[in-house]
Amino acid sequence: MKISTKGRYALRIMIDIAENSKNDYVSIKSISERQSISNKYIEQIISKLLKAELLITYRGHTGGYKLSRKPSEYKVGEILRVAEGDLNVIDCVHDFKCPRKSICNTYSFWKGLDTVINEYADSYTLEELLKK
Numbered sequence: 218m219k220i221s222t223k224g225r226y227a228l229r230i231m232i233d234i235a236e237n238s239k240n241d242y243v244s245i246k247s248i249s250e251r252q253s254i255s256n257k258y259i260e261q262i263i264s265k266l267l268k269a270e271l272l273i274t275y276r277g278h279t280g281g282y283k284l285s286r287k288p289s290e291y292k293v294g295e296i297l298r299v300a301e302g303d304l305n306v307i308d309c310v311h312d313f314k315c316p317r318k319s320i321c322n323t324y325s326f327w328k329g330l331d332t333v334i335n336e337y338a339d340s341y342t343l344e345e346l347l348k349k
Contacts, residue, residue: 218306218334220297226254227262227300228293228346234272235288235347242274242281262300269299288347294338304338306331 229252237243237251245263249256263282266272271291272282284291297304309315310328318324 218304221301222258223262223265224297224300226252226258227266227296229254230259230262231266231271231284231291231296231343232346234282235284235343238281238283242279242283244281247281265299266296271296271299284343288344289342291343292339293341293343293346294335296343297338304331304335306334 230248233248233252234243237247245256245259248254248259252259263272267274267282270285273285274280274282294304303311305311307327309318309321309324310331315321315324
């Protein structure tokens with residue numbers, strides 16, 4: 218498993234919005250300037266974050282984006298899963314029906330690794346990242 222730029226940028230975008238949306242909405246242009254990410258790429262990521270209801274939007278001259286919840290209510294794993302699809306290290310430990318699962322000598326290793334990664338990602342909140 219490798220976290221792509223979408224996952225990394227999704228975290229940066231969420232942190233940027235949390236830091237800069239005290240009473241106002243944050244524009245894509247301002248995020249782009251601070252984070253050095255193209256507007257087009259930010260739009261793609263924000264689209265996913267909006268669909269998952271992690272952000273709210275307001276259109277118009279003073280429009281932009283805000284968090285839909287407090288930073289303490291977002292798990293890093295949740296944000297990464299929205300951007301990446303999942304954090305699975307290997308298909309066989311999830312929905313994939315592997316015919317060798319019951320006799321596989323490596324299944325417990327993969328299952329354990331998957332658990333550690335997901336639990337670690339869910340052990341941090343957006344608020345904790347803001348404080349670093």
